[in-house]
Amino acid sequence: MLRRPETIGVLSRSLEAASLRHHVLAHNLANAATPGYQRAGVSFEAELRQALRTGTAVSGVRTHPLHRPVGGAPRLAAVAPRVVRDRTGAVRGDGSGVDIEAEMAMLMANEVRLGAVARSLNDQIARLRMAIGERG
Amino acid sequence: MFLKAMETSASGLTAQRLRMDVIAHNIANAATTRTAAGTPYRRRVPVFAAREAPDFGLLLSGRLDRLTQTGLGVRVSAIREDQRPFRLHYDPAHPDADAEGYVALPNVDVLTEMVDLITATRAYEAGVAAMEAARSIAVRTLEIGRG
Numbered sequence: 001m002l003r004r005p006e007t008i009g010v011l012s013r014s015l016e017a018a019s020l021r022h023h024v025l026a027h028n029l030a031n032a033a034t035p036g037y038q039r040a041g042v043s044f045e046a047e048l049r050q051a052l053r054t055g056t057a058v059s060g061v062r063t064h065p066l067h068r069p070v071g072g073a074p075r076l077a078a079v080a081p082r083v084v085r086d087r088t089g090a091v092r093g094d095g096s097g098v099d100i101e102a103e104m105a106m107l108m109a110n111e112v113r114l115g116a117v118a119r120s121l122n123d124q125i126a127r128l129r130m131a132i133g134e135r136g
Numbered sequence: 137m138f139l140k141a142m143e144t145s146a147s148g149l150t151a152q153r154l155r156m157d158v159i160a161h162n163i164a165n166a167a168t169t170r171t172a173a174g175t176p177y178r179r180r181v182p183v184f185a186a187r188e189a190p191d192f193g194l195l196l197s198g199r200l201d202r203l204t205q206t207g208l209g210v211r212v213s214a215i216r217e218d219q220r221p222f223r224l225h226y227d228p229a230h231p232d233a234d235a236e237g238y239v240a241l242p243n244v245d246v247l248t249e250m251v252d253l254i255t256a257t258r259a260y261e262a263g264v265a266a267m268e269a270a271r272s273i274a275v276r277t278l279e280i281g282r283g
Contacts, residue, residue: 015277020206022273023141026266027186027207030148032259033155034184034210083206100262111269118276125281 010048010076011121017044017081018114024083025107032098039098044081051079138274140208145267147187147209152260154212155182159253166244169232176232177242179218187211218243 021042031037060067158180168177187208220243228237 015280019138019141019273019277022138022266022270023144023206026141026144026148026263026270027209029259029262029266030144030151030209031184031186031207032148032262033151033255034186037186040207100258104262104265107266107269111273114273115276118280121280 006076008121008124011117011124013076013079013081014044014048014117015114015121017042018110018117020081020083021110022107022114025103025110028098028103029100029107032096032100032103034096034098037096037098039086039103041084041086042081043084044079048076048079051076138270138277141270142267144207144209145263145270147211148263149260149267151182151184151210151212152256152263155256156253156260158182158215159249159256162244163246163249166242166246166249168242169230169239176222176240177244179220179242179244181216181218182212183214183216184210185213 021044024040024042028039162179165177171177187210222240222243224238225241226237227233227239230239233239
């Protein structure tokens with residue numbers, strides 16, 4: 001179980017990833033007719049999952065800054081969305097590597113994902129507010 | 137961030153719009169046998185290039201590393217003339233016919249232009265949808281924490 005500030009941190013990172021992905025997909029769509037253009041994507045979720053999996057309940061004590069960290073909380077701060085060029089994508093006859101339908105599908109999926117993340121953030125903040133006593 | 141995404145989509149819309157203008161110009165001149173240069177009309181083709189150079193705003197915000205990779209849309213780098221040969225049509229009565237009675241017609245194929253027009257329209261629609269999505273996610277992000 002993550003501590004609350006960490007949950008909010010991860011959620012805001014996801015939000016960042018979704019907004020970056022939207023920008024990248026918009027760029028792909030804008031270049032749907034550009035010869036030789038290779039589509040780009042954003043990698044984030046798989047890396048976040050990996051980081052969450054590496055976290056352990058027991059952690060080693062570090063008595064020296066050069067000690068390697070053993071176990072402990074997942075290092076979520078290091079997970080950041082990255083733009084990746086898709087160089088393997090098939091190139092259409094006109095030389096563009098963009099498939100409008102596939103990009104639109106990703107755009108819609110991204111919008112839904114962002115909605116979900118925004119809702120969980122709202123829920124987290126609502127619980128914090130309740131704890132502070134802002135609401136009866 | 138969302139404003140940049142909208143700009144990116146807008147650049148795509150501008151490019152597709154210009155492409156449609158060029159296609160309309162080609163179709164309008166599909167039978168133009170004499171231009172100012174004295175030759176039949178040559179088909180024009182817009183050349184698109186991805187806009188990936190950093191701009192000053194990104195330099196200032198210090199997010200250059202990531203956003204230059206993202207790209208900033210598309211621009212029309214040139215409008216070229218199609219260098220394929222003109223179509224020859226036998227019509228001795230035509231004022232622009234040569235000594236053997238052949239008229240050189242523009243190298244515009246209306247069918248190709250129509251197909252291009254449909255592609256451009258679809259790309260334009262996709263750009264509009266992307267822009268609407270940008271607005272909706274921007275609104276949802278602004279609503280975070282407002283109760």
